[in-house]
Amino acid sequence: MNHRPETLADAPLGRESAYPEHYDASLLYAIPRAANRAPLGIEEGALPFVGEDEWHAFEVSWLNARGKPVVAVARFRLPADSPHLIESKSWKLYLNGFNQSRFESREAVIETLERDLAHVAGAAVSVELFGVDDEALMPRRLPGECLDELDIEIDDYTPSAEHLVVGEEIVEETLHSHLLKSNCPVTGQPDWGSVLIRYRGPRLDREELLRYLIGYRQHQDFHEHCVEHIFTDLMARARPERLLVLARYVRRGGLDISPWRATPGERPPEPLRLARQ
Numbered sequence: 473m474n475h476r477p478e479t480l481a482d483a484p485l486g487r488e489s490a491y492p493e494h495y496d497a498s499l500l501y502a503i504p505r506a507a508n509r510a511p512l513g514i515e516e517g518a519l520p521f522v523g524e525d526e527w528h529a530f531e532v533s534w535l536n537a538r539g540k541p542v543v544a545v546a547r548f549r550l551p552a553d554s555p556h557l558i559e560s561k562s563w564k565l566y567l568n569g570f571n572q573s574r575f576e577s578r579e580a581v582i583e584t585l586e587r588d589l590a591h592v593a594g595a596a597v598s599v600e601l602f603g604v605d606d607e608a609l610m611p612r613r614l615p616g617e618c619l620d621e622l623d624i625e626i627d628d629y630t631p632s633a634e635h636l637v638v639g640e641e642i643v644e645e646t647l648h649s650h651l652l653k654s655n656c657p658v659t660g661q662p663d664w665g666s667v668l669i670r671y672r673g674p675r676l677d678r679e680e681l682l683r684y685l686i687g688y689r690q691h692q693d694f695h696e697h698c699v700e701h702i703f704t705d706l707m708a709r710a711r712p713e714r715l716l717v718l719a720r721y722v723r724r725g726g727l728d729i730s731p732w733r734a735t736p737g738e739r740p741p742e743p744l745r746l747a748r749q
Contacts, residue, residue, distance in 0.1 A: 492566075494572060494573050495569040495584075496566065497566065497588040497591070499569065500562050500563065500588060501559045501592075502557075502558060502559075502593070505556060505557055506555070508693065508700075509697070512704045514704065516555075519552065520707065521733040523552035523732050523733035524549045524550060524732060525550040525552065525557065525731045526547065526549050526731070527546075527547070527550070527728065528547055528723070528727070528728050528745065529546040529726060530545050530723060531564075531726035533571050534570040534571065534575050534581055536574065536576075537575075542578070543604060544578075544604070545602045545603075545604055545606070546585070546599060546602075547602065547743070548598070548599055549598045550589070550593050551595050552696075553595065554597075557694065557696050558593060560725065560729065561658065564725045566588070567726075578601055581601065582599045582601060585599045586598070610745070611746055611747040612745065614666060615648075616648050617645070617646070617647055618647075618649065619649045619678055619682045620649055620682075622679050622682050626683050626686055629687060629689040630691060631687040631701060631702075632687055635683045635684035635687065636677075636705060636706060637677040638675060638677065639675045642674060643674075644671070645670070645671070647668070647681065648666060648669070649682060652665040652666060652685055652688060653689045654688045654689075654693060655691065655692045656692070656694075657694060663695060663721055664722040665719050665722060666719065666720050667699075667720075668717070668719075669702075669706070669715075670714075670716040670738070671706070671712040672712055672713045673710055673712025673715070674711070676706075676710060688701075695729045695731055699717050699718075699719045699731040699733050700731075702717050703717045703733040714735050715738065716740060718731075719731055720749060722748050728745075
């Protein structure tokens, strides 16, 4: 059953909305990160990780000074320590408002996006615009070993840290799975994704790790907080020296979200887009 979080009580999201005819920054809707972090034991101002939320918008368009349409793909990066995330449907409506709005240049579009998004997120947001054929957008593969061919039996589809089991051997490895699925807290619709885990520490039992990841299949939360949930569970149960958790969710409404969280000093692989994004 879909449960609408208190943080969305006053939001116009998931209800009927007029298609915006012109640029309107007020359409962006901020959601405090702290409310979803508190159940994970994460205190505001004392984050146990560094990270970013990387977004791609594949339906970005505006009019140039002479009224001719311009199309692009945008990449946004929000820091994990920003006090707010931005709800994706409101972001989509906001971007739709650019479609019939005139801008003098690409730089003016970037400046507008960076200003508006930073105001709502409460921290600096970086924006890049790519041509639709730019090689930087070509699909790639996740590094490391895939867990998905493990022949396991499972009947638990809620996340349980009890599935995270480690041995005594210290290893450094990169694992990934394409079986990640969670549900949108606004609409209840499925969110499909892939997850990468890179760590140095006691060896994780791979079958149990896969059971844990599949456990998000009926979990209802934002993409960003699913990644933080995975990160905090792994840190608590496995106690690795280093850890990176990266999820790359399939686009919905022309937007995909790829959050990553890591111990200080860790960085994700070079920006990449998977085939189903």
